[in-house]
Amino acid sequence: MTEKLVFLDTSFLIASQVSKHEFFERTKYLRRNFLLKQYKICTSSIVFDEFWYVLLGILKTQLGNDRNTIYNLIQKATENVLSMDGLNLINIDLNQKGLLSVLKIMYRFKLRPRDAIIIKLMKNAKIKHIASFDKDFDKISGILRIY
C-alpha cells in the first residue's frame, strides 16, 4: 500500500506558528485531519529559508531591533515545527540531472526557484499532497494542494 504523505510548505508552517495569522486555526484543523486520516507529514530544510525570513520580517516590524527576543521567538517557532509528531525531513540532495529538472519546472509552471525545488523534492519522494496557502501550487500537475 502506498503511504499517504503530505508536504508542509512554508506558508503552512508560518501560519501554524503565528497565532494571529488568518490561517492559524486552519493549520490545527488540518493537522488533526492528517492524524485522523493517517497522513504522514514531511517538509524540507529548504522551507526554513522563507520561514525564517518571513518570521524575521514580522518580528522586526513589531519588536524593532530586540535581537534576543526575536531570536528566542524564532527558535521556539522552529522547535515547534521540528517537534510536530511524525515530521520527516526529506533529503534535499539533487544531482546534475535533478537541478536541470528544477529549471524545467520553473519554466513550465512559472515558479520561483525555491518552489520549483520543493516540487522536484516532492516528485522524487512520490509525495502528491502539499499543505499550503500558496495558490502557485495549484497549477502543478500531479500535485494536490490542501488548504
Added chain:
Amino acid sequence: MVQKAFEIGNSVALTIPKVAGIKPGSKVEFSQEGSKLIYRLLEHKFPSLEMRRIEETSGAINLDINPNFLSKIIKNLKENPYDREARLS
C-alpha cells in the same frame, strides 16, 4: 450549577462562565425550571495526547497585532525584488 437560559425556537442558548471549566465536547445533563436551566456535568471529553501535542506545537509567536495588518506585512515581505524577479515569466 444553575444558569439562565434563553430559548430560541426549539433551541436553548446559554452562556457558561469559564470558571465552570466546561470544555468543548463535555457531556451535560440538564433540566429546566422556568427560565433557568439546571445542568450537571457528566463527563469531560479531554483532548487526546495527539491533539494536545498539536496545541503545544502551535502558535509560538503570539503578538498583539491586528490580523489585517499582519496579512499586509506578510504580503509586503513576499513582494520583494527576489520574489518579483525570480520567475521565468
